[in-house]
Amino acid sequence: MLDWLLTFPGAGWRDRWVASGADVNPLSWLPERCGKDHRDPTTVRQIAVEGMRTLIVARVILPGHEFFVTWKTKGYQQILDQQDAALIARIEAFADQHQISQRTRRDAWAVLARIMLHTGKDLPDVAAEDIFELRAHYREKHGVPAQGLGWTWTMLAGAGIFPKDSSLRAALRVGQRTPAELVDRYGVAPGPVRDLLVRYLSERKTNVDYTTIKSLARMLAGNFWADLERHHPELAGTDTLALPKTMVTAWKERLAVIVAPDGSRRPRADFLDVLLTVRSLYLDLRDWALYDATLAPWVVAPPVTRADVAGNKKRKLAHQARIHQRIRERVPLVPRMLAQLEQDRRDAEAMLALAKQTPLEATFGFKGRTYQRTSTRVRAGRGLPPELAYDVICVETGDRSSVGRIEEDAFWIWAIVETLRHSGVRVEELLELTHLALVSHRLSTTGELVPLLQIVPSKTNEERLLLVTPDLARVLAEVISRLRNRYSGAVPLVARYDHYEATTRPRLPHRSSATTAPGRPPSAPPPSARCCAPRPSGWA
Structure with a gap:
C-alpha cells in the first residue's frame, strides 16, 4: 500500500x-x-x-x-x-x-x-x-x-x-456581535458608507439593547444600503448618502413587498419601521454634525420625508386592533385547551407507568393500541434521566417513540400554559423565573404570610411583585417538586443563555426544563456543584 x-x-x-x-x-x-x-x-x-x-x-x-x-x-x-x-x-x-x-x-x-x-x-x-x-x-x-x-x-x-x-452548545454561541460584524453580515461593500454605518451603530449601542442594534443593522445595512448596492452597483464605495429621486422611489417600491422563493409576493409588515429607521439615520447625522464636524459632509436631505411615515400611528392602531380581535377569537377556546392539556398529561403519566411495569420486549395495551417495550434507542429519548428512559414501538403502526419524552413534554407544556395563565407574565419573563423568585411577605395588618412572585425587569424595565394565587401556587409547587425529586432534593443551578441579548447569565436555580433540549447533554453542573436553593419561608 x-x-x-x-x-x-x-x-x-x-x-x-x-x-x-x-x-x-x-x-x-x-x-x-x-x-x-x-x-x-x-x-x-x-x-x-x-x-x-x-x-x-x-x-x-x-x-x-x-x-x-x-x-x-x-x-x-x-x-x-x-x-x-x-x-x-x-x-x-x-x-x-x-x-x-x-x-x-x-x-x-x-x-x-x-x-x-x-x-x-x-x-x-x-x-x-x-x-x-x-x-x-x-x-x-x-x-x-x-x-x-x-x-x-x-x-x-x-x-x-x-x-x-x-x-x-455554549462553545458554539458567538455571543454579541460587534457593529462591524453586524453590518458585514449583509454584504455592504467596503468603503465610507460601510464605515459610517458601523460608526452610527456604535454610537447607538450605548443607549439601546442588543436586539435593537441587530434590528437597526438589518434595516440600515440589509433593507436599505445593501439593497441599493445590489440594484445600483455604482453606489459601492461612494462617499455620500445623497440619492437621486428615481433611485429612492424604486427602493421604496421594492421595500414595500416581500418576494418569497416561489415568486409569491406579500406586503412587508415592517415597511414603515424601515422608513422611520432610515429617516432617523439622516436626522441623527444632521444633529450630531453640530458637535462633530467630521459628520458634516454626510448631512443631506433624508430620502424618507415626513409624509412617507405619516401613517405610522394609524398602522399601530390597526395592528393593536388585530391583536385584540385575535384574542377575542381565542378566549372561548381556552377552557377546551386547558382540558386537553390536563388530559394529555394524565395520559402520558399513565402510559409511562405502564411502560415501567412492562419488561423489555413485552407488550402492553393503552387507549386501544398495543405497544412493545424496546431498548432506549429513540433519539428524542436521549438526555432523559433513567426514570424516564422508556422507549416503545406501536405494534399496529410500527412507530417508535420515547414514552419518557412524551411525559416530559406533556408536563412542561401544561406547566408553562398554567403559569402564563395565572400570572400574566411575558414569555421572556417566564424563561427568567428562578426558584429565588418565590418570596413571602407578612402583612402588617393581619400578620398573614402571603407568597409573592418576583418578576425581574424586562420590556417595561420595571420589577414587579405578583401575588401567588392558590392555582398558581399548585403549579409552582409541582414544578419544584419535580425538580427536587429528580436532583435528590436540590434545584440545579443552570447558566441560562439569553437569546435576546446573546449572553450567558449567571448560574441560577431556574425552574424550567427548557435548559436541556431533547437529545443533548444537560447544561447543569455535576451533582457536586449543585446546591439546594433556599426555600421561601412558609412554602413546602
Whole structure:
C-alpha cells in the first residue's frame, strides 16, 4: 500500500493519501498491486484491510473525516489502548457519576478515536477546534450533526481536558456581535458608507439593547444600503448618502413587498419601521454634525420625508386592533385547551407507568393500541434521566417513540400554559423565573404570610411583585417538586443563555426544563456543584 501511495505527489503520507483519493475508495490499489497474487481474493483483501488498519492505528496515515463515514472506526479500541489508562478511567468515572448510557459512551469514544486517527493527536491534546472541524464536516457533507459530539465535549470537560462545566452548545454561541460584524453580515461593500454605518451603530449601542442594534443593522445595512448596492452597483464605495429621486422611489417600491422563493409576493409588515429607521439615520447625522464636524459632509436631505411615515400611528392602531380581535377569537377556546392539556398529561403519566411495569420486549395495551417495550434507542429519548428512559414501538403502526419524552413534554407544556395563565407574565419573563423568585411577605395588618412572585425587569424595565394565587401556587409547587425529586432534593443551578441579548447569565436555580433540549447533554453542573436553593419561608 505504501508503495502505491509513493506514486502520488505529496510531502508526506497524508498528502499522498489525499492525492490518491483513498478517503473515498481506500482499497482502489488492490487490483494493481495484488492482481497477480495466487491466494484467494478474500484472503488477499482481508490481509490488505488489516495492513491498512495497522497503518492508520499507528497513525502513519492520517485519513480525512470522509474516510470514517464509509469505513467506520472499527479499530478505535486499539487507538484507545495507546492512551493513558488513568485518564480513560477518569472519563469513565465521570460517565458513571452522571449515569451516561453505554450507547452514548460508545458514540463519544468513537468520536474521540476518529479525531485522534485524523489529527494524530493523543487524548490529552484533543482541542475544541478538532470537534468544531468534525461538526463542520458533517454539516457540510451530510447535513446532519455527528452522533455523540455533545457528550464527547461533556466527558472531556468532566475529565479536565476541556474547561470545567463547559458544553459544546455554549462553545458554539458567538455571543454579541460587534457593529462591524453586524453590518458585514449583509454584504455592504467596503468603503465610507460601510464605515459610517458601523460608526452610527456604535454610537447607538450605548443607549439601546442588543436586539435593537441587530434590528437597526438589518434595516440600515440589509433593507436599505445593501439593497441599493445590489440594484445600483455604482453606489459601492461612494462617499455620500445623497440619492437621486428615481433611485429612492424604486427602493421604496421594492421595500414595500416581500418576494418569497416561489415568486409569491406579500406586503412587508415592517415597511414603515424601515422608513422611520432610515429617516432617523439622516436626522441623527444632521444633529450630531453640530458637535462633530467630521459628520458634516454626510448631512443631506433624508430620502424618507415626513409624509412617507405619516401613517405610522394609524398602522399601530390597526395592528393593536388585530391583536385584540385575535384574542377575542381565542378566549372561548381556552377552557377546551386547558382540558386537553390536563388530559394529555394524565395520559402520558399513565402510559409511562405502564411502560415501567412492562419488561423489555413485552407488550402492553393503552387507549386501544398495543405497544412493545424496546431498548432506549429513540433519539428524542436521549438526555432523559433513567426514570424516564422508556422507549416503545406501536405494534399496529410500527412507530417508535420515547414514552419518557412524551411525559416530559406533556408536563412542561401544561406547566408553562398554567403559569402564563395565572400570572400574566411575558414569555421572556417566564424563561427568567428562578426558584429565588418565590418570596413571602407578612402583612402588617393581619400578620398573614402571603407568597409573592418576583418578576425581574424586562420590556417595561420595571420589577414587579405578583401575588401567588392558590392555582398558581399548585403549579409552582409541582414544578419544584419535580425538580427536587429528580436532583435528590436540590434545584440545579443552570447558566441560562439569553437569546435576546446573546449572553450567558449567571448560574441560577431556574425552574424550567427548557435548559436541556431533547437529545443533548444537560447544561447543569455535576451533582457536586449543585446546591439546594433556599426555600421561601412558609412554602413546602
